[in-house]
Amino acid sequence: DQQVKQNSPSLSVQEGRISILNCDYTNSMFDYFLWYKKYPAEGPTFLISISSIKDKNEDGRFTVFLNKSAKHLSLHIVPSQPGDSAVYFCAASAKTGANNLFFGTGTRLTVIP
Amino acid sequence: GAVVSQHPSWVICKSGTSVKIECRSLDFQATTMFWYRQFPKQSLMLMATSNEGSKATYEQGVEKDKFLINHASLTLSTLTVTSAHPEDSSFYICSARPGTGLSPLHFGNGTRLTVT
Numbered sequence: 001d002q003q004v005k006q007n008s009p010s011l012s013v014q015e016g017r018i019s020i021l022n023c024d025y026t027n028s029m030f031d032y033f034l035w036y037k038k039y040p041a042e043g044p045t046f047l048i049s050i051s052s053i054k055d056k057n058e059d060g061r062f063t064v065f066l067n068k069s070a071k072h073l074s075l076h077i078v079p080s081q082p083g084d085s086a087v088y089f090c091a092a093s094a095k096t097g098a099n100n101l102f103f104g105t106g107t108r109l110t111v112i113p
Numbered sequence: 114g115a116v117v118s119q120h121p122s123w124v125i126c127k128s129g130t131s132v133k134i135e136c137r138s139l140d141f142q143a144t145t146m147f148w149y150r151q152f153p154k155q156s157l158m159l160m161a162t163s164n165e166g167s168k169a170t171y172e173q174g175v176e177k178d179k180f181l182i183n184h185a186s187l188t189l190s191t192l193t194v195t196s197a198h199p200e201d202s203s204f205y206i207c208s209a210r211p212g213t214g215l216s217p218l219h220f221g222n223g224t225r226l227t228v229t
Contacts, residue, residue: 002156034217041122043206043220044157089157100172101218103156 003027004092006104014112019077021107023090026071030092034101035064035075038087047088048075080111116140117209119221126197126228134192134224136163136207142187143209147218148180151204160205163190197228 005024013019021035031052036044050057050064050073057064063076077084090104116139126132136146146163161182162170169182179201181193194201206223210216 004156036220041222043117043119043208043222046217046219049217091157100159101157103158105154105156 001026002105003030004090004102004104006088006090006107008107009105010108010110012110012112013080015082016079019075019080019084019109019111021075021077021088021090021109023073023075023104024071025073025092025102027092027094027102028071029094030102032093033064033066033073034091034093035062036089036091036103037084038089038106044089077109080109082111082113085109085111117207117219117221119207119224121224122222123225124227126226128198128228129196131193131195132197132226134194134205134207134226136190136192136209136221138188138209138211141209141211143190143211144187146184146190146207146209148182148190148192149206149208149220151206151223157206161192163192163207165190194226197226199228202226202228 003026034049035047037047038044048059048062048064050066055066066073087106087108089106091101118137120135144165148160149157150160151157160175163182163184165184171177184190208218208220
């Protein structure tokens with residue numbers, strides 16, 4: 001049973017525009033959420049996280065929004081750059097620092113120059 | 114930043130043979146490392162938690178006798194897939210957490226295992 005879902009397998013965005021990647025989860029016990037970025041033949045790289053006590057966390061061009069009532073989070077990248085092209089994974093855990101991260105299946109972002 | 118190195122990056126083996134995958138934390142000590150697996154078009158799934166100096170903890174449905182984990186030092190964990198079969202073909206990836214329990218997991222580059 002997939003507890004973390006990324007329903008869009010791919011997304012294409014023009015350079016300079018906003019990229020919005022979405023993630024839904026089913027387990028109401030999740031209270032810590034992360035986004036990882038993955039290039040081919042490399043492991044996932046941590047990008048940004050948010051705990052359930054917040055509804056927004058921003059780091060440079062990256063902002064993560066959390067809607068607990070909808071069990072939905074999103075990652076906004078603005079402005080998008082060609083180097084952002086990668087697969088983005090959403091992950092969740094039942095507590096901050098927990099070892100068992102539940103991952104989504106990923107969204108492949110392509111930023112078109 | 115924290116670096117987790119994994120070797121080999123890919124391996125092809127014949128059915129029935131065993132394959133060892135190494136995971137090293139290069140610039141930090143890790144008393145605990147984590148092994149994940151990803152099948153095609155599926156998400157990363159935690160297989161087991163490797164504990165330095167003690168037995169690994171396996172997730173439900175993961176055979177401990179098939180996936181042998183050894184964590185002999187604070188910087189090295191190994192996963193051995195014993196008597197591999199084609200259904201074991203997958204992407205295996207290790208991770209570790211530097212510093213406190215609040216820091217995110219850092220992942221190795223993964224190992225693509227193909228069993229023929």
